[in-house]
Amino acid sequence: MDDQALSFLDGLHLSDGRSQEKLLSYFELLKRSDDGWKLCITAFTSGKYNSDNVRFFFLQVLESYIHQRYHLAGTEDQQIVRAFLITCLQMQASGVTKDKSFLKNKIAQLFSLAFLVDFPHRWPNYFVDILHASSFGHVAVEMYLRILSAIDCDVVDREIIHTNSETERNTNLKDAMRERCVPQLVESWLQIMTTYQTSHPDITCLCLDVVGKYISWIDINLVANEQFVTALLSFFSHSQLRESACDCIHEIISKGMEPVAKTKLIESFASVLNSAGVMCPNDGEEGDYLARLANLVNGMGQNLIYCYQKLVKSADMVNAMTTLHAVESKVPLILRFLSHEDDDISEAVIGFGQDYITLLKQSPSLTQRQREDVEQMLYIIIKKMKYDDTYNFDMEGEEEAMFQDYRKQVKIIFNNLAQLDSNMVVRNVHTILTSTLPQWKTLDYSDAEMSLMLLYMLGEALPSSIQSFTTYKEKAPPLQEMMRLMVSSGISCHKHSFVQLQFLETAVRYDKFFVVEPEYIPNVLMAFLDERGLRNKNLQVCSRASYLFSRFVKSLKPHLQNFLEDILKRITDLLVLPPPEADSQTRLSMDDRLYLYETVGILIVSSNFPPDRKQMLIRELLLPLVSQFKTCLTKLCTDCEEEDQDLYAYRINDVISFASRISKGFSNQVTMKQIGCVEAFTETLQIFLQGFKCQVQRHVLRAAIRQYLHRMVVCLEEEILPFIPVALENLVQEPDAKELHDFIPLMTQLIMKFKKTIGPFLREVFMPFVQTIYGVLSTPQDEHDQVTASEKRMLQRSYFQFIACIVTNNVFDVLRDQNAQNLQQVLMTIVQGACDNPDPQTQKICFGILKKLVEVWGGGDGEMGGFKEFIYQSVVPACILAPLKPSFDLNDAQTVIALGECAQCLKCILDKRGEEVINFLQNNYLPKLQLSPELIELLFFSPLSLSFHLLFASSNFFFLLFPNFDAADSTDQGKHSNSNIFL
Incomplete structure (x- = not known):
């Protein structure tokens, strides 16, 4: 062995590039060598190398050999591999090596890889040999179980994608195991679980995990018998085993079976667990155990519902009713676990709860007991959705995110309950609101927020209810009464910012209410405009309020005419842009201001003001933007430090975006020309086009100008056409693929809108524009520059889309006249x-x-x-x-x-x-x-x-x-x- 290369596995050398290179070279050398794997086996068993990294290195070389060449190995090499694997078990059992888990898992993986190649033909006694080796002691037993887990991963695990040949191989392996050794394996599992449950409970837990993995494809009767079930029940009295026992039973009842047999299996487990007192645990039990037990109940319920549906589909109504009775008997368990104060425990049965409600929705009518159960479930989820005292609204972290995810799942139950029995849900929500809203000042914020949230959720669960408002107040539906109560109660003045936000969310959701009862609009408007909304101390609420206010105004603009002056006066200071250097000190982000500029534009355009007043207000909006554009452009192009370039470029982008958003107030019904605003926007455009001349941050600037041009094409008529040549002229100077690709949609927009009108202009610029595209596409590039290559491909497609737009809009003269x-x-x-x-x-x-x-x-x-x-x-x-x-x-x-x-x-x-x-x-x-x-x-x-x-x-x-x-x-x-x- 090259000890110098192996020494580089020391953590001190791993960051050194040369050391890594030499080590990788040595690794490849050993993998390619005919005897490299044998050298590694000898080194691993010699006792000379004690480093975990070095030993893992040896095993990786052997893994490569088994993967690539072992299937071609002769008898002698096969015996060497098998002897080494058994020796590893003996070394583990004898305590010669005390390997860490990652080494044990790698050895187990090698056993599994050998199994894939050798069993059953080349190594027919595979399981006999490892079962014999497991008699060496508890460490060997642990390795035996790790090997079975590794085999499951390679052969059974459905989350791993296999090729067709691998799938066929795995099927044959499972058939061979069923024929040769599965009963012996199951017998060994029972012996291991009962032998080590006291002395080494971790081994029993590992064995239960193995049983859960294998049960999906072995005979259920090998496990679902008195001896095995008795052992499983005994584990519930052992605090270290009961969680694994829950998981194991869950896997057993989830096995694919015929519905009648599965129902009997689940009910038999439910009966024995109930008799043993397992299904009625004390409230003081550990949360992790209760979560596993809740998951078991969830699995029972969902599997029973699945069996019921299959039986109904096959018209076996006798057995279907038996299964339905079994489902109903588990409902009290749903309610108990769902109501637990620990959200992890509650969450574990949400799936069963949702499936049960879906099942009831398919019934023609509900029994009295079912109505009582679903009403109790409603009470539970209303309570569970409340924020607790530990929720950190100012700095939401992982726990807060988990609660929000939990809340979303519980909302699904609420929606399903509302669809199941809308009258019951509306009645209960109405009762809660009438008892909480009038006395919100004495309530905790969580109760106040919850009452508003319930009203908000009704609109999502029963969308048709939003259309049910009526001008006849004496016949007003409950939802209208609740909205009236909410707006008039003054709950928007609650000191908690999230109660204030929920008020705004709910008001916007039910905007149709204010159409029939417009007298309540002022209350909501003030909430938006003062410290409850746009000036809220909570930045998250402040930001959300800017979006909600935009929606509120769009929906109710015909009813806001009497409030326009006051709204504009109160909102003006929020539109003032600080210098770019002080931008971080503002409460509203630039995205928030986009909504405000759009809202103000809509208010002005839709107002009853005379045209000259509208023109003046629009100019007053645009002038500060133009002024800041000029200032930032000057600094960007002249005396701007390099580190400030982004600051000024993105501020230019922002002010152009604000001007674009103002134009959203115009429509086909109310055009710029009708109220005389064409000149204001074209003058602004002429100034913005100066940004094309700045080569600093050109992509940012040009993207913003293109955005404004797109809006002007929508809002203007022929007035926009004189500005397009200016944009095109600047574009063809030192263009790149991305800029041309981004500009072509503007050209196609012009063609689609103006068609024949744009013909003379398009005939003139067509070939210069096309030749510019040709020139960019033919520019040489680095063959490794994938970004440029991708941009050129996009430009080429855009070019063809440009030609397609010409022909599909029948502007053929542009081509004919070339x-x-x-x-x-x-x-x-x-x-x-x-x-x-x-x-x-x-x-x-x-x-x-x-x-x-x-x-x-x-x-x-x-x-x-x-x-x-x-x-x-x-x-x-x-x-x-x-x-x-x-x-x-x-x-x-x-x-x-x-x-x-x-x-x-x-x-x-x-x-x-x-x-x-x-x-x-x-x-x-x-x-x-x-x-x-x-x-x-x-x-x-x-x-x-x-x-x-x-x-x-x-x-x-x-x-x-x-x-x-x-x-x-x-x-x-x-x-x-x-x-x-x-x-």
Whole structure:
């Protein structure tokens, strides 16, 4: 052995690059060597090397050998491996080595790998030998159980994905084990559990874990018998064993069985556990044990419900009712564990609770007992959703996150209960609110928050109730009464910030209430605008309030006209932007301000103010943004320190975003032109376009300007068009792939909105823009630069989407008016994209473009000079050759869609050119592909009578012949995508 290389396994040397390199080289050398694994076996058993890392190194070399070459080993090498494995057990048992768990697990893994290769043919006595070795003492027994766990991991564990051959191998191994040794294994488990339950309870726990793993595929009668069950019951009196006993029984009852047999098995366990007092534990029991016991009850209930559903489906109603009775008998246990103060214990039965309610929802009616049970469950979950005194609202950590997850699960039960018996749930929530809201000042915050949360959750559980508000107050439904009580109670003034937030959440959820009772709007508005909402001392509440206020205003803007002046006055100071250097001192984040600017824009535009007043208010909003834009741009481009560049660039991004959000107030009903705001926004745009000239942080600035341009395309008409050339002119100067890719959606947006109107401008800029794209795509790059390669692929696809937008919006004059050479160049890029591009989405786009061009220009002698020749010289060959490419994978769904578009393109050519296409293929193109006249004759004059022809290949040429194939029909696509017809 190379002791110097092994010395590098010392933790002191692991960080040294040279040491690692030498060690890895030595490791590879041992793995490749014919005798390297033997050297490691000798070194491992010699006693010379005591370092855990070194010993683990030896085992890894042996693991590599067993993985890669052991299946080819001769008898002598097989004996060496087996002898070493048994020696390891003996060394463990004799105390020669006191290996740590990771070494023991690696040895167990080696046993399992040998098992996969040797059992049952090369090592038929595998289990006899390890069972014999386990007689060496408790340490050997522990290793025996670890080996069985490792075998389960390799052969049974369903979470591990296996190949088809591995699955077949594993099935054969389990069959062989059932035939040869499973009864002996089960007998050994029983002996181990009872022998070591007092002296070494950890071994008994490990054995119970093994039983739980193997029960899924062995005979249930080997375990579900009096002797085994008696042993399991005895473990419940042992504090160190009862948790493992719970888990083991859970695995036993979860075994796949026929429903009648499984019901009997579960009920037998329930009976004996109940008789032993296990099912009624003391409240003072340890939480971990109660959580495991609750999980066992949960497993019983869910398995019984599954059995009931299968029996009902098979119409075995006699046994189904027996199983249903068994389910009902477990409901008191659900309620007991669900109500436990420990959330882990309560959470363990939530699955059973949800399934039970789902089961009741399928019943035509509920019994009195069932109604009482579900009502009690409602009381329990209402209590369980309350915050406790330990919850840290200021600094939420792991425990708080766990409670929120628990609360979400309990909410699902609440929703299901509301769907099961809405009247009962509404009645109880109404009772709680009428008893708590009038006296909220004397209540703990958790009770106040819970009452508001219940009202909020009703809207989620019963969404139709939100539409039930009526203008007839004497006939108002309970929900409307509860909302009236909430708003008028003054509970929004509770000192706890999360009660205040829950008030705002609930008010927004039931915004329809304020439509029928608008007199309550002022109460909610003030809550949003003062220290309960946007000025809340809790930053989380403050941030959320900005979003909720935006929603509230959008929903109720027709009813806010009388409050606009007051709202704008109260909110103005929140819109003031501090200098970028002082941004960290503000309470509202930039994202929060986005909602506020959008809200103010909506309020102004939707107001009853005269147009000149609206224009003035909009300008007052925009002017500070423009001012700060100019200041930050000047600093960024001139005297800005490098460390401050991000600060100013992102502030510019923010102010442009705010201006964009203000424009959200405009719509098709109320346009910028109608209220005279076009000039204000175009002047702002002209200033923002100056950002294109700044080369510092150019990606951040240009992204923001593009965002504003997108909004202006939506809000303006032809007024936006003069600004596009400026943007394009700046873009084509030192462009990169990402910027061009991001700019193309703006061009397509313009084309889709203005269509013919944009034609003259588009004809002028088309080729310069396209040539800029060509230039960027053809720029050399480092072959290892994956980022640039990805950006170029995205740009190429965007380019084809740009052309597709032109043709689908019928702006063909843009292409028609290009000179012949330029048009030919563009058309060839489309053909190349269809035929040579490995991306099926890009191919689909290109074939779609070609099909559209054929539809418009492909008739008669060709509306476009030379286009007829282009069809035969380029389009038809592209349609035929594209599926021949190795990258054309018909197992890929996107490729199948591209194939359909290709077929549609060919069909369109056939529709436009008729028999001329057949003659071209028969007499010109196909002979050039060296197809024999006999084969061509068969293709065109066979009884199949082709409607079109699609040539594709995997390794040779094949013809796929579909007489009536419609590529737009997904059924046909699926039917033919994997068909091969060999001619």
